[in-house]
Amino acid sequence: MSLITIQNLKVHYPIRSGFWNRVTDEVPAVDGISFAIEAGETYGLVGESGSGKTTTGKSVVGLEKVTSGSILYQGQDITQKANRRRLNYNRDVQMIFQDSLSSLNPRKRIEDIIAEPLRNFEHLSKEDEKLRVLQLLDIVGLDADALYKYPHQFSGGQRQRIGVARAVATNPKLIVADEPVSALDLSVQAQVLNFMKKIQREFGISYLFISHDLGVVRHMCQNIAIMNRGRLVEIGTRDDIYNHPLHIYTKRLLAAIPETNVAQRAAHRASRLAVERIYQEQRAKYYDDDGKAYPLVAVSPTHSVALPAALAHQLAQEEVQREAQA
Amino acid sequence: MAENFNQHSDVSAADLARLSQEAKSEATPSTARIIWDEFKADKPAMVALVIIVGFILFVMIASLFINTPQMMQTDIMNYFDKPGTDGLLLGADSGGRSVAQQLIVGSRNSIGIALGLTAISSTFGICWGLIPGYYSGYIDWGMQRVYDFMMMLPMTMMIIVLVTIIPHYNAITLTLIFSIFYWEGTSRLIRSRTLAESQKDYVAASKTSGTSNLKIIFREIMPNISSLIIVDTTLSFAENIGVETGLSYLGFGLPPQTPSLGTMIANANDPNNITQYWWTWLPAALEIIILCLSISYIGQVIRRAADASQRQGAAD
Structure with a gap:
């Protein structure tokens, strides 16, 4: 059985206009897409800007209000908030954001940032929590002295690795990676991507890898979906998409x-x-x-x-x- | 679960103390430390801080030793005494009452009202701005209509009416009456920044980390608009000294037998006082100017401390 199954997902944004500010039209950002992600694989979602990739990703982690359709996880439709809460859904499904700077709260120290999901989902003792944060920093290749620093004191690649550490903290089953390397230069891109692959090998995580960079997707993904104007135009394995x-x-x-x-x-x-x-x-x-x-x-x-x-x-x-x- | 992490990381419990020690030595200085460095780098602001803290302490302590009813008794023998005569440091007013003593008690009353008013109205205004800004939608709509209704009421007139219909009012009731109206500017300012702030990715990240809405509002978003809150609060403190003073000057603030900066400046209503008996109103006027200037200097320093790119203090 698939880890997560997306069925006929639609996200439409209303357009309001006129004197009464009524809904006069809709923008179909995501317009009826279906696919499934298997445990342990990296699923690529590719398309141009504005094709609805990020909206799809945000729906999968539960940040976007879904118009219709369903996302099934452990047999439950997690587009409903009550189901997400009951399953402790975000403990198992986390997100890595595109903009590493704005996704880290500039007023919080790295320790508090990485410990945030731990504090909410796993109530560890103070020592255990600090130990876990130090281990996570070690796993993503940062030194312990990062613990009490602020996000602006790090380079882009380091910040993105902090974002990866936060996403991995609760040992999730799926991570939605929304263009995780598009803001980084090429050498740092390779570094972060290799970290992500290493973590996947070690923890058996699945990725929903959202990108517009086909080179990166070829490096990372076994299965790929191509998205255009809110709809899927082609689904296949890496070989299907790149060679046929x-x-x-x-x-x-x-x-x-x-x-x-x-x-x-x-x-x-x-x-x-x-x-x-x-x-x-x-x-x-x-x-x-x-x-x-x-x-x-x-x-x-x-x-x-x-x-x-x-x-x-x-x-x-x-x-x-x-x-x-x- | 924990074993999973232990397998893949060399860090173990034994290293915990050593590593957190290392991290502490590299830690970024605390906010209080940064603000203090910023004060040390800006001499005028340091002077302003000393003036404000010293003056408030002096006024609060000295007024404990002054018997107000006795001080406010008319003494015809001291009628418009010049400063320095009859042992009166700043002279006496038309009732023969000591200007210096009135200034001390009056400052305590005025600053007390301003502090209380700032605390109540800013707290309320910040909450009334953060909550609609974060939730938006129906909650925002409802709370903004309440705000619009309050804005529509003529503030000064309402305060004057309330002051006249309440039979026994004192400094505390006056503070509460002012607080009904003075949260509005703060709330709109905070709401507009919160609207922008709650769209940022770190809020989304907190949501996916399972943090509750209230915690996101007050622990994630509020610290990020703290520079705005601090500047707004310091400036509204300076403004609130003026609010009480202005109404007392018009005769609708504190009752006449209670001295305040406003009632002292009201001495300048009389042309004779302006030209001949300047010591009855000038000290209070100068005090307000110095207080407000000092507060705005301090506000500037705190704002700079909150924004790393504007700092002048020791680099970290």
């Missing part, structure tokens, strides 16, 4: 990964332009009349794509033939 993309949006995202091979520059540019031309010419084929993605259709046990059934199978056939030739 079917939806034009996935192809565009992949084409946007920068290539550093100078000798191949012209070829790479040509392939990018080809993808873009297909997108411009055949947009109507890939999206419905409202410009939204179609419902998902399975083309293999692991791989689903949001296209009309006939087109999906046709594209999958072409992909198989292309691979056979190559």
Whole structure:
């Protein structure tokens, strides 16, 4: 059974206007998405800015009010606050935030920041609590002298590791990582990502890894979902997504990964332009009349794509033939 | 659970004392320490602090040795005594009463009212700002309508009416009457900052850490707007000295037989006093100017201490 199952999740924000400030329209930030996260895996959620990735992540930790749909954890729908409280849900599901500075209270010392979930969920004695905080700092590679300092005294990478330590503190089963490294430079990104992988190996944590950086996602995730305008356009394993993309949006995202091979520059540019031309010419084929993605259709046990059934199978056939030739 | 962490970290219970000792030596100084360093770096503010603390202590202690009813008795022999004559340090007023003694008792009354008023109205205003700012929605809507209603009432007129219809009022009832009206500015100011603050990620992080709403409001958000609260409180303390003084000056503050800074400044209502008997009103006026200036200097230092980028004190 999956660790957590998201079923037809919708988060719509109301738009108010007019003299009476009535609800006149809605922004469908997340518009009916379903996927499941297995225990111990890293699930990637990818998409452009404003595609609803973060809203999905916040719904999973219970920070966002869900319009409809359900998120099942241990057979309970945790979109209801009462269920979250009864299960002590946030002890098992924690979050790592994108902006490491604003996610740490600037007026609290590191000890109090990391101990906050411990104080609420596990009532340890003072010594045990301090010992646990010191162990957590050790696990994320910070010295004990960080204990009584304030967040602004640390570098971005160190702060993000403090955020990781806080998320790991209660030994959760799932951590929602909302673009955890997008604000860091490349060397520090690798450092933080390796820490996250190390912690996953040691504690058997699952991640819901939200990112727009496909390189990072390839490094981290076994299963990936591509999100576009509040809907999922493609779900698959790492191999499905990177080597056999079917939806034009996935192809565009992949084409946007920068290539550093100078000798191949012209070829790479040509392939990018080809993808873009297909997108411009055949947009109507890939999206419905409202410009939204179609419902998902399975083309293999692991791989689903949001296209009309006939087109999906046709594209999958072409992909198989292309691979056979190559 | 705990074994899980013990496995993956070299830190064990044996290291606890040594490591927390190490951490203590590297610890950032406490807030009180930072404020004190900031005072040491700013000489005028230090002088202001000494003036305020010294003056308040002097006034509170000295007024214990003054028999107020006896002091307020009219003594025709001392009618408008010049400063220094008949053993009166600052002279006497039209009733022959010692200006110096009235100044001491009057300062205690005025500062006491200002302190009480600041404590009550700021506490209430801060709560009335934090709670709607954090919850927003219906709670915010309801509390803001109460605020709007209070804003609509003409403040000075209401106070004057209340003072006239309450038969036996003294410093305490006067403080309570003022407190009904003076929380409004604070509450709106705090609400606007709380609205911005409660959208920040550390509030979301506290929610996912299982912290209760009330704890988030008063232990997470309030410390983060403390610089605003401190500046607003110090400035409203200076302003509140003026509130009591102003109403007493108009004759609606403390009863006439109770000396206060306001009733002393009211001596300046008489043109004769302004030109010839300046010692009846000038000391009180100077005292208010010095007090308010000193308070704003102190407020500035505390504000700088709260904001690391503005600090002038010893670097940490």
